[in-house]
Amino acid sequence: MNEHLENLKEIRSLMERSSKFLSLSGLSGISAGVCALLGAWYAHQKIHIDALYLLFDPVVRQEIVPLLLIDAAFVLIGALLSGAFFTIRKARKQGLNVWNSTSKRLLNSMLVPLFAGGIFCLGLIYNGFFWIAFPATLVFYGIALVNASKYTVRDTYYLGMGEIVLGIISLFLARWNLIFWAAGFGVLHIVYGVVMYFKYDKITA
């Protein structure tokens, strides 16, 4: 009797563990964080301020906004490409195709909040609420992570919560907009990546 109960418990835990996408590499987090820090540094070099709400002057804004959008696009592409590279590498080491049912579930659960968030932020910029777009990207990204954490390692839940908290604080401390953004997308990713690397990658690598 006890043996059967044990077996059932084991079955349940295996079913749950095995339906998660476990090929996310810690190095992906680190590389995404580095991309974000480089992007934030470039933005700072260009505008010399951290408080983006100071960009009131329409003429200055017309000059700066396209530049920052291009900068942001580069960060996004760089983070996605490098992140995908390390995760595909880890999946291969595990003898897995990266495109499987667990990774599809994970991406699906992230896609909706990210897509809605992306459009929302573009809308903010379009309407001139430029500085709010920065905290908004943090909050939406955090929500996407929290949502996706059911389908991968639990750590992504805490990363997501961290992003949301930073985003919300930065809404009220608009002076440090850019710094909060760098902390969320840069530092937090790197910290998370290092933790993940030592927790999971070292064993299978």
Next chain:
Amino acid sequence: MQILQNFNKAFESKARLGIMSVLMVNDEVSFIVLKDLLSMTDGNLATHLRALEEANYIAFKKEFIGRKPSTVYSVTDEGKKAFNEHLNELEKFIKGS
């Protein structure tokens, strides 16, 4: 002990139950991932996989991931049916005692 006779012999060991439960919730699982999840040795896992395969409960195919060969397992319809029946028996047994 009569009820125990309905238990499927193919699922008698914990390892085989484990293999089946992982395959039930995933389309395909590689040998390496199975090994990792169940913390078994290569030889031990291979023996259990072969037994399940001979019962026609699982199927496998070899494919290349990059340049490395990988063996990927999946559960057959027959296997799904047998495993569900086994779980029902298990449930009955636990409720009954």
